[in-house]
Amino acid sequence: MRIRSIRPTAVAAALPLAAAIAGTLTWVPAAEALDPTPSTGTALTAETGGVHILKKDPGGDVLAGVTFALFNSAGQQAGTGTTDADGQLTFNDLAPDVYRLKELSSGSPLHDEVDDQDVIVPPGTEAPLTIIDPFKPATVTLKAKDDKSGKLLPGSTVNIGTGDTTVLTLTTASNGTASAKLPVNSRAGTSFWAKQTKAAAGYEIYKPSKAFKARPGDPVTVTVTNAKTATTPPPTERPTDKPIQEPSDKPSAGRSGKDDASAPSASDTPTADETASSTAAPAPAGSLAHTGADATLWLIGGAGVLIAVGGGALFGARRRRTDNSSDDGSNAN
DSSP, X not given: OOOOOXXXXXXXXXXXXXXXXXXXXXXXXXXXXXXXXXOSSSOOOTTOEEEEEEEEOTTSOBOOSOEEEEEOTTSOEEEEEEOOTTSEEEEEEEOSEEEEEEEEEOSSTTBOOOOOEEEEEOTTSEEEEEEEOOBOOEEEEEEEEEXXXXXXXXXXXXXXXXXXXXXXXXXXXXXXXXXXXXXXXXXXXXXXEEEEEEOOTTBOOOOSOEEEEXXXXXXXXXXXXXXXXXXXXXXXXXXXXXXXXXXXXXXXXXXXXXXXXXXXXXXXXOOHHHHHHHHSOOOOTTOOXXXXXXXXXXXHHHHHHHHHXXXXXXXXXXXXXXXXXXXXXXXXX
């Protein structure tokens, strides 16, 4: 079936519209542009054009068996096809228009399909396109567990990255797990690391990094184990700054042999000197310091003795004098 031709002015008017539509397909730069390929069916004319597709993956390998469908601006299907062993597919005998290219199948369990793309078909040539199918992402599942019981722990946060770049951050939910899609950029798989940045409440962080490899489309599980945070039991007695007095086996002076907590200690019982000094009248200002013993009575007693001895000596002297006088009178007669 021949598609109705559209004037070149209509295609030119559609160029700004096509440029404004975003997609994942990329136009081949001029240096890498494919040479126009002759139509395998109806030859190109000045009124018709075509689209030539080269299909690759991010590693540069060509992809065979990729299926496409092409729709014109009215939404009608203009053709379908599958890439050959060289990853190529050509749509020819197309009226100049803005077409929608849709990838129906990547033909590979390792690759994803790209989003739909608008393609401008000019008259008289084939528009070359190189389309890159991304690798399917891996599905990563994070689990955080108690290192003793194996219980799944919620609230654990782990960064996952490759090289120096963090690709995603996961936090375990109430069931102790978290899942996400992990982009892979190699057919053989990509090496990643996982490092825990936050542990569940009451647990210590798992400090080492865990290395793992994820392949396109494969599921992978990362498990971190956490030990409970060590806790110090509270002291049974409150600390005090007062020194502890060791008990003595001997009873203190002035105390009975019984251990009576209410009885005063020997250091608390006043001595006899302390009692006398506490009951004596205070010394007047300017007097000598009190020695602790009252010598007034001794001084009075000593003075009395001295007076008595002196009186006795005086009495004896007078009596001898009287006796001598009597002896002199008798001798005179």
